[in-house]
Amino acid sequence: MYTIDTICICGAGTMGSGIAQVSAMCGKQVIQFDVNPEMLRKSRESIDHGLQIQVNRNRISAPEKKEVLDRIRFTADSKECIADLIIEAIIEQKEAKTNLFRELAALNSPQTIFATNTSSISVNAIAEQLPYPGRLVGMHFFNPAPVMKLVEIVKATQTEDAVVETIADLCKAMGKIPVVCKDAPGFIVNRVARPYYLEAMQLVSSGLATIETVDAVMESTGFKMGPFKLMDLIGLDINYSVSGIVWEALGNPIRLTPSPLQKNKVAAGELGKKTGKGFYTY
Numbered sequence: 001m002y003t004i005d006t007i008c009i010c011g012a013g014t015m016g017s018g019i020a021q022v023s024a025m026c027g028k029q030v031i032q033f034d035v036n037p038e039m040l041r042k043s044r045e046s047i048d049h050g051l052q053i054q055v056n057r058n059r060i061s062a063p064e065k066k067e068v069l070d071r072i073r074f075t076a077d078s079k080e081c082i083a084d085l086i087i088e089a090i091i092e093q094k095e096a097k098t099n100l101f102r103e104l105a106a107l108n109s110p111q112t113i114f115a116t117n118t119s120s121i122s123v124n125a126i127a128e129q130l131p132y133p134g135r136l137v138g139m140h141f142f143n144p145a146p147v148m149k150l151v152e153i154v155k156a157t158q159t160e161d162a163v164v165e166t167i168a169d170l171c172k173a174m175g176k177i178p179v180v181c182k183d184a185p186g187f188i189v190n191r192v193a194r195p196y197y198l199e200a201m202q203l204v205s206s207g208l209a210t211i212e213t214v215d216a217v218m219e220s221t222g223f224k225m226g227p228f229k230l231m232d233l234i235g236l237d238i239n240y241s242v243s244g245i246v247w248e249a250l251g252n253p254i255r256l257t258p259s260p261l262q263k264n265k266v267a268a269g270e271l272g273k274k275t276g277k278g279f280y281t282y
């Protein structure tokens, strides 16, 4: 088992920001890194807002909120990314992730654990590019990370058992429910959920139903969010990349073909809540 006192989260977007909040709330020293200083500013604001909600609900006190925030250091300098655990939550592109891990592996101790929050990229394929493949693991949080309990822990072929156990224990300390799964396209949740998004977009593209109708109908059957609201929350760019990666990894099955409707939205920069417009306007 490894000791985790410091956690560095790379990427301060939708997921990185939430993971930084969860990590600091469980008492860890946190380094929040992003190449974009504006994202770091927004992340600090979003964590402050998330913690204030907890204060208003009497779940933490105002001094505790300050202690949590004080445990997070925000930086745009990758040389400061030295930690016991590095969790990446950057763009969903294999080369970007492997390049970052290789850069940080050269700076960190051979004991450092590397975790990827990827939704769909093969953890084995990333591990092959790293100097210590046994210490790479998938740590797939769900959106919003401070709220959603599930974390898929993806064990690649070479991932050490001690790494999986360390990450599972950490998840429990964060109040999460870890589920260890195999390195298969989309792991479990993103594989099963693919048709939820794709069939919904197919229906709308064919003129058979409106976005609002599909969402309302699915919510009325018990789903917490209709597919279009959910895609807007996830980010259309991320959801579109995941669809493409899962589709390719499974040998391009017609039923999982990425949607031109979503492709056009991404090309127009309409990425969902994070840009103020996606399938809906915010």
Ligand SMILES: NC(=O)c1ccc[n+]([C@@H]2O[C@H](COP(=O)([O-])OP(=O)(O)OC[C@H]3O[C@@H](n4cnc5c(N)ncnc54)[C@H](O)[C@@H]3O)[C@@H](O)[C@H]2O)c1
Binding pocket: 010, 011, 012, 013, 014, 015, 016, 033, 034, 035, 036, 039, 088, 089, 090, 091, 092, 093, 096, 100, 117, 118, 119, 120, 140, 141, 142, 143, 233, 234, 235, 238, 242, 274
């Ligand atoms: N959005 C979701 O619902 C969701 C859920 C689970 C997992 N994920 C996964 O989490 C990862 C991040 O997704 P997101 O929705 O937070 O994306 P996002 O677009 O909100 O944020 C990505 C951030 O990474 C930063 N970044 C890009 N390249 C970087 C680099 N080389 N070094 C440091 N920072 C860099 C960007 O500036 C941006 O702030 C993806 O791999 C995605 O598949 C997303």
